[in-house]
Amino acid sequence: MTYRDLGYNDALERYRVEESLDSFEIGRVVSEHKERYVVRTADKELDSELLGNLRFTAESRYDLPAVGDWVAISEYDTDKALIHAVYPRASIIERQAVGKKGQVQIIATNIDFGLIVQAVDRDFNLNRLERYLTICNTSNVEPIIVLSKIDLLEPTDLENIIHQIEQRVKDIAIIPVSNEIAHGYDLLDQMIQKGKTYCLLGSSGVGKSTLLNNLSGKLLMETGHISSSVNKGRHITSHRELIVLDSGGILIDNPGMREVGIADMTGGLETTFESILEYAKDCRFKDCTHMHEKGCAVLEAVENGEIDEGAYANFRKMEKEKMHFESDALTRKKKDKDLGKIIKDVKKLRKQHKF
Numbered sequence: 001m002t003y004r005d006l007g008y009n010d011a012l013e014r015y016r017v018e019e020s021l022d023s024f025e026i027g028r029v030v031s032e033h034k035e036r037y038v039v040r041t042a043d044k045e046l047d048s049e050l051l052g053n054l055r056f057t058a059e060s061r062y063d064l065p066a067v068g069d070w071v072a073i074s075e076y077d078t079d080k081a082l083i084h085a086v087y088p089r090a091s092i093i094e095r096q097a098v099g100k101k102g103q104v105q106i107i108a109t110n111i112d113f114g115l116i117v118q119a120v121d122r123d124f125n126l127n128r129l130e131r132y133l134t135i136c137n138t139s140n141v142e143p144i145i146v147l148s149k150i151d152l153l154e155p156t157d158l159e160n161i162i163h164q165i166e167q168r169v170k171d172i173a174i175i176p177v178s179n180e181i182a183h184g185y186d187l188l189d190q191m192i193q194k195g196k197t198y199c200l201l202g203s204s205g206v207g208k209s210t211l212l213n214n215l216s217g218k219l220l221m222e223t224g225h226i227s228s229s230v231n232k233g234r235h236i237t238s239h240r241e242l243i244v245l246d247s248g249g250i251l252i253d254n255p256g257m258r259e260v261g262i263a264d265m266t267g268g269l270e271t272t273f274e275s276i277l278e279y280a281k282d283c284r285f286k287d288c289t290h291m292h293e294k295g296c297a298v299l300e301a302v303e304n305g306e307i308d309e310g311a312y313a314n315f316r317k318m319e320k321e322k323m324h325f326e327s328d329a330l331t332r333k334k335k336d337k338d339l340g341k342i343i344k345d346v347k348k349l350r351k352q353h354k355f
Contacts, residue, residue, distance in 0.1 A: 003042050007110065007197050007250055012070055012087055024072035024084055029065050030242035037065055039073055039081060040242070046081040048073060054083065061106060066092075067242055067252060068109035068197060091139045093199055096325055107135075108199045108242075108252045114141045117202035117211060120161055120176075121152040126168055127314045130272055132201050133169065134318065138268025141199070144173045146188065148207035151178040168311045170275065177214075179207065185214045194248025201254075212253050216245050269322060273315045276307055291316070 002008075006028050016022055027039035027046065035055075039048045048071075050064070058064050063086070065071055070087035093107040093114065114136040118124050129145070136143040145165065150158050162174055173191070177184030192198065192215070200208040242252050270277055276298060280288065284295025293299075301307040 001042055001244065004195055005244060005248065006040065006042070007195055008070070011090075015087055016072075019085070021072045021085060024074055025081070027071050027073045027081070028242065029067050029069045029071060032065070032067055035064075037071075037083065039071060039083070041073075044079065046073065046075065046079055048081040048083050051082045051084050054085065061104070062092075066106040066109050067254075068111060068199075070110065091141050093135060093139045093141060093201075095135060107201075107254060110197055111139065111141045111199045111252070112193075112196040113198045114139075114143045115146050115198050115200050115211070116143055117146045117148055117200060117206045117208050119149045119206040120147050120158060121149050123203050123206045124161060126164060126310060127317075128203075129165070129169070130311070130314050131318065133172070134268045134272045135201070136268075137271035144175065144191065145169070146211065147174065147176045148211065149178060149180075150176045150183065151180040168308055177207075177211065179210050179214060189215060189247060192245065192247055192249035195250070197242075197250040197252065199252045199254070208253060212243065212251060215247075215249075215251065216243065269315075269318060273311065276301075276312065276315055279307065 003026055008026065008028075012026075016026070025041060027041045027048070029037050030040045030045065031038045035050065037048045039046045055064075065083060065086050069089065071083045072085040072087070073081040073083055075081045089109045091111050092109050093111050094104045095107060096104060114132070116129065116132040116136070118129060124147075133143050147158070147161065153161075158176060162176070165174060175184055175188050175191070177188060200211065202208050241254075242250060244250050276290075279297045279301045280290060282297035283290070283293070284297075285293055288296050288298075290296055290298040298307065298312070302309060302312050
């Protein structure tokens with residue numbers, strides 16, 4: 001295997017030379033376990049940890065490695081290494097951290113395509129699908145919709161679901177698959193490009209691990225069953241992991257997400273709901289909220305049936321969520337800044353032997 005097979009490119013090599021990192025080995029983070037990392041090189045995997053200086057100078061989660069990152073490493077023992085630096089990221093897929101206002105959780109980095117998996121029997125939800133699309137669009141990651149477990153539906157019901165998606169989502173590939181009847185995997189496999197990185201996105205129990213096993217032709221991930229009592233999937237995958245397929249594609253599996261909190265949606269919301277915002281250009285007022293104003297072209301289009309009511313309601317909900325997240329993030333940033341100033345002042349006083 002070469003570094004190119006892992007997704008390495010000319011831009012990363014230029015950075016390596018410009019930043020004088022060429023004395024270190026190159027590696028890509030394939031999994032993370034409580035600040036310990038498995039880093040893959042061209043010929044092996046190394047159990048890795050952060051260099052002390054990198055750990056203590058990190059100002060935020062963005063300064064620390066995540067699955068998918070390229071890092072500069074040095075080996076210090078058999079199959080062990082230190083991480084000295086993190087290379088610039090081409091993309092970051094993230095969501096709002098569960099239960100933590102104004103904070104984000106990095107799902108994976110350096111992703112080219114997002115495979116959004118929804119099971120048609122129980123998980124299918126257009127609003128949630130638009131949330132995943134917004135996460136991908138914010139990150140400049142190309143989304144592909146994968147509808148799993150289609151053997152549980154009649155063909156006409158599947159056609160209806162695909163029609164619903166196409167009414168609200170434009171120009172995105174939709175791939176129906178089934179493990180039971182071995183359908184759709186050949187088409188999906190043909191779409192996967194060598195050296196490109198794909199991230200599996202979806203709830204627990206939708207079939208992400210089954211999908212990975214089928215694409216790889218190996219039993220790489222344990223699969224589980226849906227609970228008959230609560231109709232929810234089990235968390236079989238417990239951590240994110242990067243896997244190189246025999247076909248040459250790179251796949252990142254990750255735990256199912258019960259909550260898809262939207263974080264920084266700069267550009268993402270506009271891309272997902274582009275059709276709605278096209279109408280907004282004709283609103284009477286430039287600062288129209290599209291809620292109650294007279295002369296609002298968006299509300300008029302909703303009333304006339306030109307804009308789907310469900311899509312409009314989801315757009316408003318996510319826009320409101322975006323405003324709350326940005327407000328929480330500003331508050332947290334101010335608190336961190338104030339705390340940083342206090343620490344700086346204390347260090348200054350100590351230096352001056354004031355106490």
